[in-house]
Amino acid sequence: MGSDNGFDVTGALVELRDEEVLAWVRDQLDQQVSPHDVVEQLAAGLEIIGRKFASGEMFIPELVVGGEIFTQALDLLAPAIKATGTKVRHLGTVVLGTVEGDLHDLGQNLVAVTFVANGFKVVKLGADVPPGNFVEAAKKHSPDLIGLSALLTTTMEAQREVIQAFTSAGLRDSVKIMVGGAVVNQDWADEIGADAYGSDAIDGLNKAKVLLGINY
Amino acid sequence: MRPKLSFLTDTDVDRIIDAALTVLEKVGLHIGSARVTDLVAAFDGAAVDGERVRMSRDLVERALENVPAEVRLYPQDDGDPVVLAGDEVNYVAGTTVPYIYDPTVEGLRQPTSIDIVNHAKVLNHCKHIDLQAGSFVANDVPKPITGAYRYYLGLLFSPKPMFSGAFGISDIQVIWDLLCAMAGGEKALVDRPLSLMCVNPSSPLGLTEVVAEMTMFTAERNYPTVFIPIPLAGGTSPVTLAGTLTQHTAENLGALVVCQSVRPGAPVVFGGGPSVMDQLKGTACQASPESIMMGAASAQIAKRLGIPSSTNTGRADSKVVDYQAGEESGAALITMALAGINLIRGPGMLEFANVVSTEKMLIDNEICGIAKSMVRPISTDDDALAVDLILERGVKTEGFMSARHTLRWFRSEVYMPSPLIDRGSRREFEEGGGKDAFQRARARVDEILAQDQPREVDEDRVREAVGIMTAYAKKHGMDELPVTGVY
Numbered sequence: 001m002g003s004d005n006g007f008d009v010t011g012a013l014v015e016l017r018d019e020e021v022l023a024w025v026r027d028q029l030d031q032q033v034s035p036h037d038v039v040e041q042l043a044a045g046l047e048i049i050g051r052k053f054a055s056g057e058m059f060i061p062e063l064v065v066g067g068e069i070f071t072q073a074l075d076l077l078a079p080a081i082k083a084t085g086t087k088v089r090h091l092g093t094v095v096l097g098t099v100e101g102d103l104h105d106l107g108q109n110l111v112a113v114t115f116v117a118n119g120f121k122v123v124k125l126g127a128d129v130p131p132g133n134f135v136e137a138a139k140k141h142s143p144d145l146i147g148l149s150a151l152l153t154t155t156m157e158a159q160r161e162v163i164q165a166f167t168s169a170g171l172r173d174s175v176k177i178m179v180g181g182a183v184v185n186q187d188w189a190d191e192i193g194a195d196a197y198g199s200d201a202i203d204g205l206n207k208a209k210v211l212l213g214i215n216y
Numbered sequence: 217m218r219p220k221l222s223f224l225t226d227t228d229v230d231r232i233i234d235a236a237l238t239v240l241e242k243v244g245l246h247i248g249s250a251r252v253t254d255l256v257a258a259f260d261g262a263a264v265d266g267e268r269v270r271m272s273r274d275l276v277e278r279a280l281e282n283v284p285a286e287v288r289l290y291p292q293d294d295g296d297p298v299v300l301a302g303d304e305v306n307y308v309a310g311t312t313v314p315y316i317y318d319p320t321v322e323g324l325r326q327p328t329s330i331d332i333v334n335h336a337k338v339l340n341h342c343k344h345i346d347l348q349a350g351s352f353v354a355n356d357v358p359k360p361i362t363g364a365y366r367y368y369l370g371l372l373f374s375p376k377p378m379f380s381g382a383f384g385i386s387d388i389q390v391i392w393d394l395l396c397a398m399a400g401g402e403k404a405l406v407d408r409p410l411s412l413m414c415v416n417p418s419s420p421l422g423l424t425e426v427v428a429e430m431t432m433f434t435a436e437r438n439y440p441t442v443f444i445p446i447p448l449a450g451g452t453s454p455v456t457l458a459g460t461l462t463q464h465t466a467e468n469l470g471a472l473v474v475c476q477s478v479r480p481g482a483p484v485v486f487g488g489g490p491s492v493m494d495q496l497k498g499t500a501c502q503a504s505p506e507s508i509m510m511g512a513a514s515a516q517i518a519k520r521l522g523i524p525s526s527t528n529t530g531r532a533d534s535k536v537v538d539y540q541a542g543e544e545s546g547a548a549l550i551t552m553a554l555a556g557i558n559l560i561r562g563p564g565m566l567e568f569a570n571v572v573s574t575e576k577m578l579i580d581n582e583i584c585g586i587a588k589s590m591v592r593p594i595s596t597d598d599d600a601l602a603v604d605l606i607l608e609r610g611v612k613t614e615g616f617m618s619a620r621h622t623l624r625w626f627r628s629e630v631y632m633p634s635p636l637i638d639r640g641s642r643r644e645f646e647e648g649g650g651k652d653a654f655q656r657a658r659a660r661v662d663e664i665l666a667q668d669q670p671r672e673v674d675e676d677r678v679r680e681a682v683g684i685m686t687a688y689a690k691k692h693g694m695d696e697l698p699v700t701g702v703y
Contacts, residue, residue, distance in 0.1 A: 059495040061450065103418045106451045110498040153314060153353055153362065154383050182570055183314050201498065 013045030014052075016062060018069045025073045035080040038073075039088055043119070046070050050117040060110070067116040090121050092144035092212050095137045097125035099158035104151040107181060107201075111147060114201040115208070131158070131165035138166070138175055144212050147204065148194075150181040159184070160192040176211045180204055217593050218303055221554035223513045229520045232458060232513075236465035237273045239421070244270035245470035248425035252432055256477045271473050279469075279476035285522050287440045287483045289347065289377035290408040292398060292673070297408075298346050298377055300485060300524035303556030305591060307549070307584045308379045309339055310531060310565035310572050311349030312366065317537070317566055317573035319658050324571060327352035329369060329698040335564075335574050336373035337668050338661055342577060344584035345563050347412075350380040351572060358692040361685075364390040368685040371398045371410070372678060372702050375671065379442070379561060381414035385429050390688045392433070397680040405439075412440050412485065412559075417467040419447035423474065431471060435478035442485035442526050442559070443471040448500050449510075451493040457510055464490045464510070465517055472523075485559065486518035489528025502531040502562075502569045503544035511548070512555035519556070527552060530562025530580065531569045537576045537654045541566060545576075546583050553587035575657035582633050589631035600625070636660060670702050678702055 012020050021042070028038050049066040052058040074088065081088055094115050098105045105127040112122045123141050125133060134146060146166075150156040159179050166172040179189050180198040189197035196211055198204025209215070224232070246268050247253045257264045261275030286301035298306050316327040335351045350366035357365050363383030370378055371394060378395075382388035399405035413434045415427050423431070434441045445467035447453030453460040468486050475482050490510040494501050501507065511527035518525035530549040532541035545562065552560045562569075563584060564577030594600075605621050616622050636656055638645060651659065682700050689697055 053496075056496055060493070060498055061455075061495065103422065103424065106448065106493070106498075106500075153359065157359070182568075 009041050010045040010048070013042055013066060013069060014048050016065050016069065018065070018072075021069055022072060022076065025076050029076065029080055035077045035084065036086070036088070038077060039081075042070055042073050046117055046119075053117070060113070063117055064109070064113045067113050071116065088121075091119045091214055092208070093121045093123065093141055094145045094147060094208070095123045095125065095134070095141055095143040096147040096149070097129040097134055097137070098127040098149040098151075099155055099162060100128055100130045101158060102150050102152055102155035103127045104149070104181075107151070108147070108149045111149070111180070111198070111201045111204055114205050118205055120208075131162045134162050135165050135169050135171065138171055143175055145176045145178060145208050147198070148177065148179045150179070150184060153183050156181065156183055156188065159188075159194070163193050176208075178204060178207060178211070218556075219554055219591055219593070220303070220556060221512055221551055222516060223509050223555075224516050226520075228458075229513075229516050232461050232465055232517060233520065235458075235462040236469055237276060239462060239466040240271040240276060240470055240473075241273055242270065243421065244268045245417070245467070245474075246422040247428050247474070248423060249428035249432075252423075252428040252474060255432070256474055259477055262473075262477075271470060276469050276473055279473045279480075280521060280523075282481040283472070283476065283523055284481065284483050285524070287412070287485060287524050288409070289412055289440065290410060291377055292371070292375040292410060295375065300526075300558040302558075303591075304558055305553045305556065305588060306346040306559050307344060307530070307563055308347040308526075308559055308561035309335075309342070309345050309349050309351065309563050309577055310569065311351065311380060311561065312353060313351075313565070313570055313572045314353050315567075315571045316352060317571050317576070319573075319575060319654075326355040328356040329354050329365075331574075332366065332369045333373050333699060333703075334661075334665055335572070335577070336370055338574050338578060338664050339376065340374050340671070341664050342563075342581035342584075344581050344588060345577070346376065347379045347559070348374045348376040349378065349561065354698075356698050357689065358694050360692045361387070361390075361688055361694070363387040364394065364685065364688060367391050367394050367411075368681060369699060371395070372673070372681065372699070373671065375673075377409070378411035379414065379559065380411065381416065381444075382426075382430055384426055387688075388430055388433055390684060392437075393684045394681050397684060398677050400674070400677060402437075406437060409440050412442050414442050414444050414487075415471065417443060417445040417471050419445055419452040419467060420463055421467060421470070423471060427471075428474065431474050432478050435475040435482040438479060438482050440483040440485065441475055442487040443468045444487045444489065444526070444528065445471075446489040446491065446500075446528065449490065449492040449506065450495065451498075451500070453490070455492075457490075457506060457513070460490045461510055461513055461517065464488050464514060484523060485526050486514070486521065486523040487526030487528075487559070488514060490514060491528075499533070500568055501533050502528065502565070503533045503548060505547075508548050508551050511552055511557065515552075515555050515557045524558045525556075526559035526561065527557050528561050528569070529557075530560050530583075531565035532576075533568050535567050535571075537566065537573055537579070537657075541576065542579075542653075545580050549580065549583045550587040550590060553591050556591075574661055575654055578636060578657045578660055579653050582637050585633060586631065673702050 176195040178196040179194045196207040261272035263270045289298040315324040318325040364387045449460040453463040491507045511529040515525040532544040534541040563580035
């Protein structure tokens with residue numbers, strides 16, 4: 001537990017008391033407490049939120065806010081973590097985006113929250129993302145997985161274009177690509193050469209773990 | 217008295233409209249077309265702010281001044297027009313989905329031309345569903361032509377007016393040409409519109425380039441347009457119902473200003489599908505109680521503004537045609553009629569409006585009939601009160617079945633559903649095979665298709681439509697269409 005006067009930061013995160021959590025993180029940094037110890041207590045809180053969400057005791061807005069507090073805390077801790085010369089242990093880095101011409105990013109946001117709550121680092125590119133931007137993001141963040149979202153029959157073709165862009169850039173083998181969205185299905189994923197199809201956020205998470213060889 | 221359902225007081229309605237005007241005044245709409253932005257910006261009260269166009273209250277109020285209070289849509293045959301005005305209730309079949317529910321596999325399948333044709337044929341037997349829509353996205357034609365192809369098959373195989381949009385700028389011209397062909401020319405089409413064009417503002421507060429251009433296209437031609445924003449409470453709009461209604465109203469009014477900037481007085485319908493995000497599953501619920509509440513409330517707002525109304529309600533979130541689907545569609549189709557909504561678009565839809573079932577459409581047709589019967593006034597005139605009859609027969613035991621009063625009144629007082637609604641005895645039920653509603657609907661679909669005859673349609677118009685669609689298909693690599701005539 002915490003090395004100061006017993007402030008239960010794990011519980012505070014579960015209760016979404018954001019100002020208190022971040023104040024405590026700043027305090028731990030001032031006291032030069034190991035940033036990894038700090039992350040561990042926060043991650044424990046996120047895990048509890050995830051479990052409560054899975055059992056229907058906590059809901060999406062709470063999951064999202066919990067994830068945001070966690071991410072803000074990680075941002076505060078980033079310099080200290082870098083200084084230790086080690087990285088935060090997470091299951092992988094995921095880049096998510098909704099393809100060009102499509103403005104629907106609700107699904108992307110739900111997937112992001114699900115992955116963050118389950119220990120992944122997530123970079124969100126937002127909506128209407130041209131293929132080139134996915135490639136640039138891959139070069140910048142070295143993700144393990146890229147998730148492409150498309151909600152309309154008129155925009156799903158752009159998922160194929162993204163995969164082709166990765167092939168043209170010589171990066172196709174460096175990353176796994178998953179597709180999702182209401183009009184997308186396994187046949188489509190197979191046709192365009194995607195590595196997987198996620199039918200919803202949890203399915204995407206489970207398939208990501210399979211793709212990345214994570215079995216916990 | 218026409219029974220009415222209201223969820224908002226007049227003060228509530230005014231507060232929402234006022235809030236929407238504030239939103240338009242302070243942040244306006246994001247319009248993705250520079251051409252359309254420039255057009256709107258030329259009007260007094262419009263201010264371009266980066267990619268947004270802010271709209272003053274005065275601009276919105278001026279735009280509303282000339283909007284017609286009534287829109288009429290016409291079938292291809294001699295049937296009555298569909299009147300969108302006041303509390304007239306009309307139902308629209310569910311629309312533009314990528315999957316059909318196939319009872320032979322008890323699951324989903326991607327639809328093809330024959331599904332669209334069969335669906336239209338069955339719809340022609342749904343007397344309480346007044347309009348067709350683009351039913352399915354066909355899988356047996358090139359993707360780029362699927363938007364226009366829905367119109368092509370729908371117009372060929374059903375005379376009902378069409379409620380649908382276009383998938384892009386490239387297919388709206390083809391759609392227009394098809395409509396003109398089946399109407400007998402552009403003037404005939406505009407005088408007696410065969411369809412209502414949908415445009416979908418993006419929530420929050422946006423018109424993509426395609427949608428802005430489509431709005432311009434129909435407004436230029438003085439052709440009726442319905443705006444369909446679909447804000448999702450807690451997702452793409454505030455979680456409060458009033459907040460979603462405010463945003464929804466702003467999205468409608470903003471699109472209306474664009475339309476009226478192109479052509480003052482162009483006919484429009486205030487539409488949409490405000491709904492909620494399930495707070496555990498993240499799914500876009502089409503059938504929640506809030507969809508009903510907001511649907512009815514949005515109609516009150518439309519009526520206050522003096523514009524016809526439309527809602528995306530009557531759909532099911534259920535994956536199958538079961539009790540849940542019945543509750544979901546039943547509750548909505550009936551309450552929307554009580555709310556006096558002019559267009560209720562939902563019969564046939566399942567699974568968050570991603571799937572259509574032809575069998576469900578038939579059952580929903582029954583609910584539409586029940587709903588329309590429930591908005592009848594109850595007459596309390598002297599004859600209806602039947603005091604003399606009660607005085608005469610109420611003191612005897614012979615009952616009322618043979619009374620001439622009964623003969624005079626029974627047809628108008630007792631709504632009779634089709635045999636799809638089982639009101640028979642247990643013996644009849646068992647002798648009929650003990651079928652539930654879905655099984656009965658399946659049998660009826662088979663019966664309709666087995667007995668179907670080609671509809672009467674002008675051969676020259678059909679030939680022209682086939683020519684237009686074939687040319688479009690050829691541009692996208694298909695030399696011969698799967699369907700080349702009415703059968």
